[in-house]
Amino acid sequence: MRAKVETVRIDGLPVRLHTLAPAGRVRDDLAPTVVLVHGIGMSHRSFRRTQRALAATHRTVSVDMPGFGGLPGAGRPLQVEELADIVVRAARSRGAGPLVLVGQSMGTQIVAEAARRHVDDVESVVLVGPVVVPGRRSALLQGIDLARDCLTEGVRMNTVVLTDYFRSVPQYLRELGPMLRHRLEDTMPHVGQPVLVVRGTRDPIGRRDWAARLAAAAPRGAFVELPGPHHVQEHQPVAFARLVGEFQRVQTLEGLR
Template identity: 75%
Template sequence: MRAKVETVRIGGLAVRLHTAAPAGRVRADLAPTVVLVHGIGMSHRSFGRSQRALAATHRTVSVDLPGFGGVPGAGRALSAAELADLVVAAVRSRGADDLVVVGQSLGTQIAVEAARRHADAVGSVVLVSPVVASDRRSLLLQALDLARDSLVEGPRMNAVLTTDYLRSVRQYVRELAPMLRYRMEDTITEVRQPVLVVRGSLDPIARHGWSAGIAAAAPVGAFVELAGAHHVQERQPVAFARLLGEFRRAQAREGLR
């Protein structure tokens, strides 16, 4: 399944959109649209396998944020709120208004802000490996956890990590401070939409207690573990796609968006 690739400029900042849908219906009226937001240093490639699985049943849009995936950088740090506004505006500019925002790692902060700030467009959020745990907000601890994660990720994901990091160093460094300061344990309490938190059972970055606590703090939250590491959506793409489908069907039964 080949994605349609477009670069959209919002307020002078570029976002690249990779859109894939059932039978290539990237412009069809398929609702909801699943928006995939990568982590710090990464690109749309961190959702490559999971997007293909999801696109069998949903219109999907995987983004490359400014400064990542070869997209021109912002020249400054961008907050989670700014990035959320940017992602939602870019996707809505292509005709999608009913969104499920799926964030991984740093992308979970952006997903939470998208839900808080754009409740008219975002019907639910999926947080894969949420960061940053309240007791691990330091560069040293994050570096140690990242090193541990490299030992349990598969060879393919480690190759994606290495090559994506190398081409995003400047924006990576800029985004570290905002990422470390963000207090998801507080902001998640303001998200009224359904929230699904997904954690890899081997993840040394988004640990069990922290991830389960984020789900518990959400007004409408659920928590699921799958076998895998920090990028569990790529280790278990089919299981992840099924999980998202079940999450959506549960919302429909309960009359939620």
């Protein structure tokens, strides 16, 4: 399978969309579209294996946000709420919907805000390695946790992390403040859609008690752990895709009752 790659502009800001779907169904109104949203400093490459696994059964769109993945930056900080609007509008501009939003790291903040702000467009959300753990809201502590995670990610994922970070430094520095200030724990009680929180068992960034607390704070939350580090979705792409698929089936059955 080869992704269809498009760059759209939302309020003048570039967003790159990588669409992959079963049997080439890049436009499909019959089923939810799974939208994959990367974390700070990263790009669609942090979901490369995950997207291929999910695309066996779902229409998928992996996003490169402004200033990341080689795209020009915004020249200013983009608040989490603004990024949430950008992701939904970019996906909807290509006919995607309803949306299942999957966010990793800072992407969890973005998809949670998107669900809160776009109730009619977002069907459910999946948070992978959520940030930022209270008590660790500083660049220094986040850097320490990131360094610890690099010890377990492996050569392939560390290569993706380092090269993505290198080409996104200007926007990364702008987004660090909004990420550290955003309080995901305050958003979760206002997300009425089903929420699945997924954590890698060896993740030093999205810690277990914190992840479980977020799931409990959501009106319709669930918490699952998979073996692996912060980017557990890439270490366990098939298991993760099955988990997302099962989560969707359960929500569908509940909706039919």
